[in-house]
Amino acid sequence: MAKKMPFTELLDLAPEGDERLSFLGEAGYLWMYLQDYDKAAQVFDGLALVAPNDPVGHLGLAEVYLRQGKYKQADKAASQAVRRKNVSPQTMAYSHVILGQALAAQEKREEAIKVWEKAAELDPDANEAVMARSWIEAVRAVGKLSEEQGQKAES
Numbered sequence: 001m002a003k004k005m006p007f008t009e010l011l012d013l014a015p016e017g018d019e020r021l022s023f024l025g026e027a028g029y030l031w032m033y034l035q036d037y038d039k040a041a042q043v044f045d046g047l048a049l050v051a052p053n054d055p056v057g058h059l060g061l062a063e064v065y066l067r068q069g070k071y072k073q074a075d076k077a078a079s080q081a082v083r084r085k086n087v088s089p090q091t092m093a094y095s096h097v098i099l100g101q102a103l104a105a106q107e108k109r110e111e112a113i114k115v116w117e118k119a120a121e122l123d124p125d126a127n128e129a130v131m132a133r134s135w136i137e138a139v140r141a142v143g144k145l146s147e148e149q150g151q152k153a154e155s
Helices: 006-013 017-032 036-049 055-068 070-081 090-104 109-122 125-152
Strands: none
Touching: 006 090, 017 036, 017 055, 036 055, 055 070, 055 090, 070 090, 090 109, 109 125
16 A cells, blocks of 8 residues: 555545645644654645645745755745735735745845845735845845955955
């Protein structure tokens, strides 16, 4: 008998109807919290297949990949999340924050700043906007420090 993957096991346990997607998303984040990134990725990947227009599966995958240091995959998954339609401004802003983190981790600082600026515009008063502005400040500070160190080395 073939061994079931965590996603199919969870699908068997999930309630019917609208609660099913929430249950699966929460299960993926629980696996991530427990640092079982492989199981979390399986759940989020399955969620993205079951509900491709919902950003949660893509966003969860992006977060898992970031934690694993798989920045290109995180970029790809987060890019999928930001392309979803009919999503709350808060979720869309958070998707942009995660995409910005993936870009910054790949040394694409200017692109990351633009994405974070978009996150702050999408929901200006939300925590996601505060996070985005904090990331912008941090990346600019690192860039400024790098420039100063480069100038000192040239002297």
